[in-house]
Amino acid sequence: MDLYVAALGFGLISVSVIAIAAVGFTMQFGITNMINLAYGEVMMVSGYAAFYVNRAGVNIWVSMIAGALAGAVLSFLLNRFLYAPFQRKGTNLIGMVIVSLAASLMIANVMLAIVGYYSASYVVDQGPLVRSNGLVLTTAQIAIIVVAVILMLAIHLLLRYTRLGKAMRATAANPTLARNCGIPTQRVIDVVWLITGALCGVAGVVAGMNSENFTVSSGAGYLIEIIAAAVLGGAGQPYGAMIGALIIGMLTELSAAAIAPEYKEVVAFGILVLVMVLRPQGLLAKRGALAAAG
């Protein structure tokens, strides 16, 4: 039984990591209609950016800001100079997926040439243990959960109560109409890539903190869990991604306790298959803040 309580603790952290990542991924899809398969690699770039800052002796929480900046800038550039030109050219959905996969391949290998195959790990002050009902977490782990909750709240407030959030939802629902209403959709989309890129960056750093070490190739594994959470929640739906992250994160960790840790990704995949067969539109389809365009 203790095993499952411990798994619940790991689950909470996994949920936090996946939620941060999946909300960014699904917002990119919902607002800019782009399945960005380079997302996992941008996470790794941010993870390594934070790693080098951290290794220089900077506290990991400050390094996380460097990671967020790296993610934001890279995502912005990726959209500005690669995705947006292809979309303007009228490339179809299939073409865009291929472009983003090619981008992912290129980012991963440029990174590989720079950082090499070696695994990296952060210097984290784990802090004192916090115990409650058999649940044991370090202070750093609790901080990850707090970061996730704050970010989710911030996204909620942004989408619900700000003019920018309203403009984002309008752009997601109908870009042409939004532009005709005087919303500078181009600028909105730029901001979306900056914000989601920052989320991606933070996710890369917390994912690195959550595992003992990481390599360039960790990105593909992260991407699987993110896609599973986003599709489960209904692609393009930030609230759906949060629910999806909750289900995927908990079930993968509990299954790791019940079966074996190697099968975590398989469980995520199994959930994905079930969703695709039973409810391909996801849990929160056609509701929530952002409807998937197209």
Place this chain on the structure above:
Amino acid sequence: MNSYYAATLLVYAGVDIIACLALNLQFGVSGIVNFSFIVFQAVGAYTAAVLSMPPDTANGGYQTYVGGFQLPFPIPWIGGALAGGLLAIPVGLVVLRKLRSDYQAISLLVLSVIANSVITNVRPFLNGAAGIAQVPGPFADQVNPLTPSYQLLYVGLTVPCVLLVWLVASRIVNSPFGRSLRAMREHELAATAIGKNPVQLKMTIFIVGGVIGGLSGAILVGFIAVVAPSIWLYPETIILFAAVIVGGRGNNVGAILGALLVPVGFEEATRLIPPTIGEWVPPPNLIPAMQWVAIGLLIIGFLWFRPQGVRPETRRVFEGGPE
């Protein structure tokens, strides 16, 4: 140029041509973005391996795998092709029925990553990360595989398969069925409106592609004698996509051209890179990494500047129709 080198080049070219023809049927002709194509090749390879190998207790049992039937040629090749087709049925039923095209693509990508990690982690099934080695090729018990005559024999077995696949692919592309596939690719709703069943069309071509992909894997494993998860990671599929995009989507000549230009030509071209440039010795991982970057650039460059590829698909127009 010695005969080993020539034979290796020819067999690899044959395998890549077969794979590109299959991917072209799915992606070029029908618009199915099969990002897990390499899995079908791998299934063919594993099946051919376990069909042709002795039981895993032989050789001191240093590797574990299911099967080990020691069946003679051509059963392993036929088995590999069938296995590819069989795998296509459940995958197609899950992925191709309801999902939007880009959803299909990411689902297949996820499948490719997961399948690789499962085979890597479940060691007793197909020997895990180490893979299966010492796979006997066709007639290896009658002709010594290390002789030039065996190399020639292998080329002689590969070429008819390439021709057969080309024949099948041409028949499909030029048949009314191929016309339906193109109609579906161009405008699925319009094709449905004139009575075509897109799910049935997609399933059929997905299974045909799976069979051909399986065959390509069987041919490959007989020649290199090894199949391991590290040779069928998902980026391998991207190379084949690069080939079909560069060569020209939707026509078989384009697919063959792409196979010769990208997987074959690329590999050969990088052999010409000198190990040292002046005084500077590049780090060992730089050149392979840059190869992948070049593949990515090739895809993006072609999609931007020449999406129709080197040899564009001929536009089939009805003479009496409006322009």
